[in-house]
């Protein structure tokens with residue numbers, strides 16, 4: 578990406594915008610289509626702002642990619658665009674729930690998202706977890722006007738300013754992640770170790786998992802997350818039984834535990850693991 582950026586920087590300013598935006602657009606198209614606005618019919622359609630403004634009805638529900646000039650910032654997450662800087666008067670409302678920084682006035686940006694007829698009720702339906710931050714006067718002014726619920730806003734500097742920036746992980750989250758990696762590695766090692774059981778290795782693996790589950794349980798106790806406390810506790814009980822079984826030479830207990838402990842992973846992940854835009858996982862916020 579850096580090399581590519583350097584190459585295109587040498588070209589004329591206008592083509593930098595065009596080529597750069599296209600490249601970015603291609604690389605983030607998938608994200609836009611999966612975006613929280615979602616729900617558009619079919620694939621992404623390249624479109625000019627004036628095409629939408631001229632005949633909004635024809636494009637409702639379409640997921641579009643359009644380059645337009647920023648006209649006015651109306652709130653932290655809402656701005657308007659026009660076809661070009663000369664102001665055609667055909668403005669489109671852009672609602673970008675995840676907007677991180679305001680776009681520069683008059684600058685060209687590439688926007689991707691779903692076209693819809695502006696209505697606060699529609700916004701609430703399409704973008705859950707987002708609170709529209711427009712004044713009642715502005716809501717009234719734009720009611721029924723063409724709008725785009727944007728998941729991507731790329732500037733001339735090729736920065737997607739609608740891309741959520743993940744806060745750094747806290748030490749507790751990092752420790753949690755490490756425990757998950759221990760549990761994951763342990764679960765795999767147990768399966769592999771069942772072919773030709775090596776008591777010393779099994780003992781180490783189980784001890785590592787036991788420590789990790791103890792910490793995970795404590796983490797969720799600290800948050801009062803009842804279902805997760807139970808899943809971690811159940812897992813801890815399984816590996817504790819495995820430990821005793823191994824010590825008593827009862828390999829069938831270790832074998833059963835190897836299966837049983839894996840039956841719990843997905844339940845806890847379903848409730849408390851959240852995939853981020855960049856493909857990594859985090860502990861679900863508030864859970």
Ligand code: HEC
Pocket residue numbers: 750753754757758760761764793805806808809812838839841842843845846849850851857858859860861
């Ligand atoms: C009590 C809840 C709970 C249980 C049980 C649990 N996990 Fe997790 N796991 C999580 C949460 C929450 C995350 C997301 C946090 C993170 O990735 O840092 C996670 C993340 C992971 C990750 C991703 C780590 C990464 O690189 O981001 C792996 C791999 C994983 N778990 C494997 C397992 C396996 C395998 C099991 C079962 C043998 C298991 N987990 C059981 C809650 C649980």
